[in-house]
Amino acid sequence: MWYPSGVTATLLTDGVAHTGSRSSDHQLSVLQNLTDLLRHTFSSQFVFPVLGHEDPNPALGQSYREVADLWRHWLPTEALHTFNKGGYYTIEQKIRKLRLVAINTNLYTGLGGDEEDPKDQWAWLESVLDKSRRNKETVYLVGHIPPGVDERQSGAFLSHQAAFLERFNTRYLLLVRKYSDVIVGQFFGHLHSDSFRVVYKNNGRPVSWMFISPAVSPRRTPSGANNPGLRLYKFDTDTGQVLDYVQYYLDLMAANQRDQAEWQPEYNLSSYYGLNEVSPASLNNLAESFITLEGRPLFDRYYRANSVRLHHNSDPRACDSSCAYNHYCAVTQLDYTDFRGCLETEPSAFSSRATLQSDFSATTILLCAFTTIGTVSTRMEWASFIVKPNNASVVHVQVADLPPGNDAILFFHMPTTPGGGIVNHRQKKSGKRAC
16 A cells, blocks of 8 residues: 655545444454555654544444454553543644644534533543643644535535534534634535635634545545545644645546556645635635636646546636635635625525626726727736625636737616615627727
């Protein structure tokens, strides 16, 4: 088995297939085989196991103690104690004041029953984060199922888009906001897609981020499929800050054609998206670019990576403005009510891309008029200022290249009466003057 050199630690999550047709003994056997493989391959590295969706499966009568017995060589005594109770644990690196907190997200999907604090994980998690704050530690929060919704499920918000029960989703986000000064990174999987999330304070300030890593398994779901992926993070060993990552992938089509599996780098986070740092602010800026015309190339990159470059799933042309806006809402609105509200604002958010349905009182001042000269094609740009009672924003618009010698006129009008209406636009491609 190949892996990049210099690996300090490995995260294991979701080792058992998502199927109810496997017996308890079979599932434990699969976990045993995977555990043995990782233990042999990463014999000199730390391995931090995290429970996946079916590891274990309470419906089969499995207990956390059975899984803990498989992973006892990776977990210290104190971690085994809480894992035996509820499938969660924490490990600290005292010298660097860095703490990893592994939570059991299965408890928040309904598998924890009707309890308000299944297996006492909420109380434990808050006590760990509070202690980390007092000890000036930094925390990596790791789980399998992310809060929020699946970004690949488009259309009206449906229950299957969300994994957490709503009350638990809300509680998790409140806890992250409360301890955002301590939590330096959140890491999840489950969706089999490559994405990220941003958590905001009530005032709209981005305060925390989550990376959602794609899966090694190329599982096909109603929302899409993926090439297998592996991710290597780079972090500051003194501060715990994540600096970058490299995403690796296996091209299934090429592997089948060549009858050989060849893992290769897919992209480097910082250079792929042009990020100077990994922070809530930088990832917020990336997400906001997804719903602007200027940011469409960045969204296209994101969309290709979202399915780990699976050929028929990663063509950006297959993702129209509604699709892109669904991704944007999933990335930035993890609260279910906020996500629903975000989807409802889609028409006005894409004023820079298409004719738009206005639902507010506003006045638009148009700036335009660009003429192509001689034999040189010119890319037209203009800006419209949308002025609302307590807000003024600038929407930059860009259109395709025009042939030489053509003028263009575009006119946008936003009704000033309450209730709004359809934004009208007019375009002229001949004549000597524009606007």
